Amino acid sequence: xxxxQALGLLVQAVLERQLFFVAGQGKSGTTWLELILDxxxxxxxxxxxxxxxxxxxxxxxxxxxxxxxxxxxxxxFEEIRDYQGLSRDHAWHLGRIAMAxxxxxxxxxxxxxxxxxxxxxxxxxxxxxxxxxxxxxxxHITRDPRDVAVSMWFHGLRLNPEQTRxxxxxxxxxxxxxxxxxxxxxxxxxxxxxxxxxxxLEVKYESLQQDFSAALRPLxxxxxxxxxxxxxxxxxxQAGFGRLTGxxxxxxxxxxxxxxxxxxxxxxxxxxPATVNRIDEIAGDQLAEQLAxxxxx
Numbered sequence: 001x002x003x004x005q006a007l008g009l010l011v012q013a014v015l016e017r018q019l020f021f022v023a024g025q026g027k028s029g030t031t032w033l034e035l036i037l038d039x040x041x042x043x044x045x046x047x048x049x050x051x052x053x054x055x056x057x058x059x060x061x062x063x064x065x066x067x068x069x070x071x072x073x074x075x076x077f078e079e080i081r082d083y084q085g086l087s088r089d090h091a092w093h094l095g096r097i098a099m100a101x102x103x104x105x106x107x108x109x110x111x112x113x114x115x116x117x118x119x120x121x122x123x124x125x126x127x128x129x130x131x132x133x134x135x136x137x138x139x140h141i142t143r144d145p146r147d148v149a150v151s152m153w154f155h156g157l158r159l160n161p162e163q164t165r166x167x168x169x170x171x172x173x174x175x176x177x178x179x180x181x182x183x184x185x186x187x188x189x190x191x192x193x194x195x196x197x198x199x200x201l202e203v204k205y206e207s208l209q210q211d212f213s214a215a216l217r218p219l220x221x222x223x224x225x226x227x228x229x230x231x232x233x234x235x236x237x238q239a240g241f242g243r244l245t246g247x248x249x250x251x252x253x254x255x256x257x258x259x260x261x262x263x264x265x266x267x268x269x270x271x272x273p274a275t276v277n278r279i280d281e282i283a284g285d286q287l288a289e290q291l292a293x294x295x296x297x
């Protein structure tokens with residue numbers, strides 16, 4: 001039997017930590033950022049929990065099914081007081097408890113100062129996560145949509161080549177279809193950021209490549225953990241491309257690896273000029289903002 005008191009104390013302990021959620025469109029660098037943060041001695045961030053897009057909807061649907069059954073059963077006993085079901089607040093509380101237990105489980109022992117979860121789909125659920133955990137930091141990593149499209153293309157070819165070619169035909173086709181969603185997500189996160197600027201953090205994939213320390217330090221500071229140069233350098237080494245790929249240098253391609261190439265600007269090798277022009281028409285302002293301060297265009 002579970003030790004209910006111990007589990008209750010564990011949930012409380014998790015909720016007292018600095019929680020955070022990593023978000024970003026697929027192939028924008030969310031995995032790399034997870035590994036960078038997890039390399040910090042006072043941070044735990046392991047894998048994709050899919051809390052907002054999978055777990056919470058399942059809890060909500062289970063609650064609705066249970067309440068529907070109670071309503072049907074209550075109708076059988078007209079002379080007896082109805083048995084009340086679970087409210088929406090109850091379902092939310094169950095979700096918070098489940099998420100806290102999962103966050104604790106991923107830490108494999110003593111809870112560090114900051115505990116986080118990384119799921120790309122979090123980017124579409126920032127408001128929901130904020131409502132559940134008002135003090136949590138929401139970290140959004142963004143990337144040049146042209147590089148996102150190319151990375152998504154090769155990722156799709158690695159996992160399901162037939163479906164990828166059927167759905168998108170070419171990286172150019174994927175890029176044009178995807179860039180509109182990229183713009184929508186950028187605009188939506190900007191609106192969210194304006195509503196709770198203290199909880200929202202943003203980092204560019206390109207900035208992590210160009211000046212790792214300057215890009216990472218604000219995130220560590222916001223999480224309340226050590227942001228000294230030595231600690232940041234250790235995070236860089238542990239989550240470096242060479243270590244993640246068994247010694248392969250950044251820029252050397254392996255299309256069978258999740259970490260295919262690890263460079264900025266690979267879109268120049270795969271997208272046609274007409275595609276690039278179309279992307280600029282759709283995402284010109286947001287793209288210019290993404291590239292601001294970068295020495296790559």
